[in-house]
Amino acid sequence: MITQDFSQPIDSTTVLQKIILDKAAWVKAKEAAFPLSEFQQNLSKSDRSFYNALAKGSHQKPAYILECKKASPSKGLIRAEFNLNDIANVYKHYAAAVSVLTDEKYFQGYFEFLPQVRNLLSQPVLCKDFMISEYQVYLARYYQADAILLMLSVVNDDTYRVLANLAHSLGMGVLTETSNEAEFERALALGAKVIGVNNRNLHDLSVDLNRVVKLTEKYADRIPADVRIISESGIYNHQQIRQLQKVAHGFLIGSSLMGSQDLNNAVRAVIFGENKVCGLTRVQDVKTAYENGALYGGLIFAEGSKRCITLRQAQELVTAAPLRFVGVFQNQEIDFIVKIAQQLQLYAVQLHGNETAEFITALRTKLPESIQIWKAISVNTEEKSAVNFDDDFNVTRYIFDSQTANQQGGTGKTFDWSLIPENLKHKIILAGGISPHNIEQAIQQGCLGVDLNSGVESSPGVKDKAKVRSVFEKI
Structure with a gap:
């Protein structure tokens, strides 16, 4: 049971806190309109392993989580012609997993995007949202997600355990996102299998690509061999991949790809x-x-x-x-x-x-x-x-x-x-x-x-x- 209160953030002046305040209201309204009791009994476990897909990533051959993202708070509208069929038909040739933004207000995403993408490819699909409730986890699985994002900048340890355990019980994996030393230490203590390091500061939206380097180097002797480190945000070219793959096993890439009119060659340029x-x-x-x-x-x-x-x-x-x-x-x-x-x-x-x-x-x-x-x-x-x-x-x-x-x-x-x-x-x-x-x-x-x-x-x-x-x- 989650006891963390998301309806009253300590500081509502940052971008992240505004998003969480709105998310708490969205969850309340969504659950009232579409109660868990209407679909929980119909849920089945995921049959696509997010963890197995990411386990193939290495410093020599990184794994790529490629993202379907129409808009973002930092860039506004990124891809006006947001055709999921076209996007998925490119990503299926290169991705280890595909991330789908489902937040409506800030990213113009929808949960309905998840099955649309999943039906076009064989890779696991990650539901990328600001998860704060068990209802959202159930909803992600209802829409056929194979994994969810849990942000340690948003949830405390107790909430994380509840949501991660629920995801695992539904056969879903968890991408555990961190952005500083305290969160990275928590991820290790919580036994996270895939740890994402967000190079973007979600409070002021600045980007620091050295963040993943600093964190992995500081905790190198504490990171288990089977844990995969994913570098998130700010990746625009292959030079950055080569620089960061020394410490990361994979990369989550969205905005730089979504902004390209030639998506296939944009993916090839950044990967190869x-x-x-x-x-x-x-x-x-x-x-x-x-x-x-x-x-x-x-x-x-x-x-x-x-x-x-x-x-x-x-x-x-x-x-x-x-x-x-x-x-x-x-x-x-x-x-x-x-x-x-x-x-x-x-x-x-x-x-x-x-x-x-x-x-x-x-x-x-x-x-x-x-x-x-x-x-x-x-x-x-x-x-x-x-x-x-x-x-x-x-x-x-x-x-x-x-x-x-x-x-x-x-x-x-x-x-x-x-x-x-x-x-x-x-x-x-x-x-x-x-x-x-x-x-x-x-x-x-x-x-x-x-x-x-x-x-x-x-x-x-x-x-x-x-x-x-x-x-x-x-x-």
């Missing part, structure tokens, strides 16, 4: 990184790149390249898989670049020659705004001094590639990676001789991703399926 397979010449290689986790596919139009293709070849390749295609050009006419980019509806054009800032500015005025401009920075394999260049605001991504005495790109050789400018790694994709043998060192450089070409080939333009798979398994 911004990785590109370049020099594609065959349909089967395009499919292999996509199936293994590539975000971008490189199509080379630079004359003289062993992997140069025609417009007709490219038109066949771009229909083979939903990669973001990048056209690679080298010292070619602006009108030619624009023509190819428009006809293929490229995601980006990559300039791999001696194009000047003036050339890039002129190209920008003629290219559709939706098509990005990338620039390759060629670093001599014998170079020992720092790479200096001016960051061009018209350039979205830089490709740092190897150069030998007589060849730019496609050399199969690496350059000295210590020369990569630290302050621009958030815009850099690393290229040049990356293969299954050095991919682990390459991704440790902290760039956005890697650009694969000759290192995953059996011959120029022919990708080796086993090498591509090997690289992405290590990513």
Whole structure:
């Protein structure tokens, strides 16, 4: 029996306390309209284990809880076109579990969303709400939830035990959320199996990604081996994943994905990184790149390249898989670049020659705004001094590639990676001789991703399926 009083918060000035005050009123009204006696006898246990799904997460291969969220107090409306069918049909390919917001007032969620999502996938579904009563737990199971969220910033230990025990009796798992040392200690003492660390301060909505690092490091010797740590909130890119997976076994990601118009590629970018397979010449290689986790596919139009293709070849390749295609050009006419980019509806054009800032500015005025401009920075394999260049605001991504005495790109050789400018790694994709043998060192450089070409080939333009798979398994 719960004795904690949620109708009279100590401090109603913070966002969290306002939410809890409203939640207590919502529960009272909902229970009056739809009494527990009307549905309790019809409840069955969940047959999808939240704990088993999350147990597969590790520091090497994190588990992902991907979230269906229409709005939030910190961001307002996040996804106007909130189509659960479309969202679930993307998430089912990548998630260990799927989180569904059911709070109405602050997140525009509904309990009815739970079965809608669950019927479209095989993963366990987490009911994400501000749980303060046994009635809500029963209601979550009635709507087919396989797990619930319990926030230690909201419930005391006695309330937690009542709600967690009830959830377990219904076959549901519990994601136990913490946000500071006191709550993390409580989670450990309460025997929580999956502990979430919310990097967002729910009282003022600020975000600190170091929170999960500080807490896990402080209590490292007290965290049981079978307990899974989940980092929640503030995850927007793969660099953050790589930084935090040293201490977390999984990630709960919502807002950054829900804000994207291209949800599938947004998920791929954050989970796998911004990785590109370049020099594609065959349909089967395009499919292999996509199936293994590539975000971008490189199509080379630079004359003289062993992997140069025609417009007709490219038109066949771009229909083979939903990669973001990048056209690679080298010292070619602006009108030619624009023509190819428009006809293929490229995601980006990559300039791999001696194009000047003036050339890039002129190209920008003629290219559709939706098509990005990338620039390759060629670093001599014998170079020992720092790479200096001016960051061009018209350039979205830089490709740092190897150069030998007589060849730019496609050399199969690496350059000295210590020369990569630290302050621009958030815009850099690393290229040049990356293969299954050095991919682990390459991704440790902290760039956005890697650009694969000759290192995953059996011959120029022919990708080796086993090498591509090997690289992405290590990513």
